[in-house]
Amino acid sequence: MSQPPQSRSSVSPETAAPGTVATAMDSARDPHGEQHKTQLRALLDDPRGTRARFPAPLEARYREQAQTLTLTMQRAYWPWVALTVTAFCVLGFFMAGEYHTLINQLNVVIFVAVMLPVCVLRLPRLAPHINKFNGLAAAVTLLAMHFVSLALPDSARQKSVSEYAIIFITIAAFTIARLPVKQAAAWVIATLVTTPVMAWLFGLNMDLDRQIYFAGGSLVIGYLLGFIQDSRERTVFLQSQLLEQEKEQLETLSETLAQASRSDKLTGLPNRRHFDEMLDMQWKLAMREGKPVNLMFMDIDDFKAFNDYYGHQVGDDCLLRVANALGSQALRGSDFIARYGGEEFVALFPGTDAEGLSAIAHRLIAAVDALQIPHARARAAEHVTLSVGIATVTPTPENHHSDLVRMADEALYTAKGTGRHRFVVATDGSGE
Numbered sequence: 001m002s003q004p005p006q007s008r009s010s011v012s013p014e015t016a017a018p019g020t021v022a023t024a025m026d027s028a029r030d031p032h033g034e035q036h037k038t039q040l041r042a043l044l045d046d047p048r049g050t051r052a053r054f055p056a057p058l059e060a061r062y063r064e065q066a067q068t069l070t071l072t073m074q075r076a077y078w079p080w081v082a083l084t085v086t087a088f089c090v091l092g093f094f095m096a097g098e099y100h101t102l103i104n105q106l107n108v109v110i111f112v113a114v115m116l117p118v119c120v121l122r123l124p125r126l127a128p129h130i131n132k133f134n135g136l137a138a139a140v141t142l143l144a145m146h147f148v149s150l151a152l153p154d155s156a157r158q159k160s161v162s163e164y165a166i167i168f169i170t171i172a173a174f175t176i177a178r179l180p181v182k183q184a185a186a187w188v189i190a191t192l193v194t195t196p197v198m199a200w201l202f203g204l205n206m207d208l209d210r211q212i213y214f215a216g217g218s219l220v221i222g223y224l225l226g227f228i229q230d231s232r233e234r235t236v237f238l239q240s241q242l243l244e245q246e247k248e249q250l251e252t253l254s255e256t257l258a259q260a261s262r263s264d265k266l267t268g269l270p271n272r273r274h275f276d277e278m279l280d281m282q283w284k285l286a287m288r289e290g291k292p293v294n295l296m297f298m299d300i301d302d303f304k305a306f307n308d309y310y311g312h313q314v315g316d317d318c319l320l321r322v323a324n325a326l327g328s329q330a331l332r333g334s335d336f337i338a339r340y341g342g343e344e345f346v347a348l349f350p351g352t353d354a355e356g357l358s359a360i361a362h363r364l365i366a367a368v369d370a371l372q373i374p375h376a377r378a379r380a381a382e383h384v385t386l387s388v389g390i391a392t393v394t395p396t397p398e399n400h401h402s403d404l405v406r407m408a409d410e411a412l413y414t415a416k417g418t419g420r421h422r423f424v425v426a427t428d429g430s431g432e
């Protein structure tokens, strides 16, 4: 049977200081997510909110989401990446001319460097480190291009190809590779620092102007583009988080409303509406399976007299205690007990035979007796007691569940008429 709704502690939304986010503990104290939403809105409204790192837990979630997107995109585009780098290397091989040894060696290095992250995508253990492999691939290919640019004379056409490649790879590291901006900058700066060392080691002429013009210039442009891309992605992330939060809130609200519309306010038991739905469902199911449906009507004896003698408030309290006692007897998950209205309760115990029903009726009556609620005006005992009417009907196209309700009600009437504090079983209108 459905349980009484849990009372939600109503937490007044605390206004969050900008720059703080909801932690797991906060979400326990902030079940409606108001605090978290306030924080997300504060970040969206703050002009610097999407340009800098978010506060710790949110930043971690953003990074995680960004990385998932990186992996998804790279998994989708890896054949094109592989094709492009292969075409570049093959073209380099045929056009290498007199510089074929150097160009081919560097082509092998570039091919391996680019194919490494492509392979990493397929390895679940390494895939989370994709940014590091992307950064490494960018740095290695940049170094290779710097080497070509330094090693070849100005007349060689491969030299200008390598210089354009430096611009492209640098910008790609900040944008297409989707590296965090600072990580991309670190990898590119590392290549800028390594290039003079490489030139010195291999005895190459270092053209500082070119270095500043191509490498430095593309670093600045790449950084700017990466920064803009990151800022836009942060805005989209905050908006999606806000939407997610609002969706969750709406779902909780509609769940609460649905629950409230189907439960009794005083006792927390399912109400008559819920019972009607349940009976209809069980009736149809039993019709398909050719099985009987049983129904119990339970009524507190001489409750009018109880109310008149002790007052309505004590009457309410009595109803609540009886409801709890009855509810505690719904032992199977499929057992269903509801408040039918007033001092009347109903129960469905699917899959229980006549013997089982009698045993349950005994238990229900005993559970109310055990409460020992004094009832000075009762006719059956000196405490509050229960009368029960039970009916069992096998659904057919000719009958309806209203017949079952009528029979259970008549059985209850018989129980009342024969002294109360007892149960009567009706099958085709007969017998105890």
Ligand SMILES: Nc1nc2c(ncn2[C@@H]2O[C@H](COP(=O)(O)OP(=O)(O)OP(=O)(O)O)[C@@H](O)[C@H]2O)c(=O)[nH]1
Binding pocket: 266, 299, 300, 301, 302, 303, 304, 305, 307, 311, 312, 313, 314, 315, 316, 319, 341, 342, 343, 416, 420
């Ligand atoms: N306190 C309280 N009383 C209620 C509530 N709903 C119904 N009642 C009262 O329950 C009483 C039911 O009385 P009757 O239907 O005459 O039945 P009875 O006095 O229990 O007599 P029998 O059923 O024949 O044993 C009425 O006085 C209603 O006012 C409720 O939510 N709270």
